[in-house]
Amino acid sequence: GNSVTQMEGPVTLSEEAFLTINCTYTATGYPSLFWYVQYPGEGLQLLLKATKADDKGSNKGFEATYRKETTSFHLEKGSVQVSDSAVYFCALRVDYGGATNKLIFGTGTLLAVQP
Amino acid sequence: EPEVTQTPSHQVTQMGQEVILRCVPISNHLYFYWYRQILGQKVEFLVSFYNNEISEKSEIFDDQFSVERPDGSNFTLKIRSTKLEDSAMYFCASSVLTVYEQYFGPGTRLTVT
Secondary structure (H helix, E strand, O other), rough: OOEEEEOOOOOOEOOOOEEEEEEEEEOOOOOOOOOEEEEEOOEEEEEEEEEEOEEEEEEOOOOEEEEOOOOOEEEEEEOEEEEEEEEEEEEEEEEEOOOOOOOOOOEEEEEEOOO | OOEEEOOOOOOEEEOOOOOOEEEEEOOOOOOOEEEOOOOOEEEEEEEEEEEEEEEEEOOOOOOOEEEEEEOOOEEEEEOOOOOOHHHHEEEEEEEEOOOOOOOEEEOEEEEOO
């Protein structure tokens, strides 16, 4: 079946530290991969995505590379800010022709950045 | 920027009562979804809806659940007889097409006592 596993949190970092949040997946077929972010009191927002192997998604200084050989999509940022404090969700979507293409999520990782 | 809205933000209900969670998807979107997240667990897909029909539903979405688009703007999730285990955050989402980004609302926290 299709599933996503991401590292448990919380992750606590100092401002300007390097961030990695690990995400691995199991999928039948060729999934698209996503990172969503949820700031306090808000909905899930798409942070970045990659739709095929070796694609790199990037946004707001965050990056993730679709690694088919290791079935991974780790989220990285070179220098985190206090404003990056949020819950980060890794997700996949297997794009069947004509089907719903629901998202399958990991458990979420809480990131807390201290000044 | 258009956004998905959900009401109420928090609903408390007694076991066995009916609840209706409301969502207003983005106006030109065609696909609508409900997801839920039980505290400390994964965000789980419940149901998708297109052209006034359910497109897909998960095992969680049993006969106690129903969805409806009663007018041109609202999308609702009804739970007929709530159980304690229905306590969760419920997220509504919408997308233009299935292969496009899903936009999520802020969620409704349902507490069943």
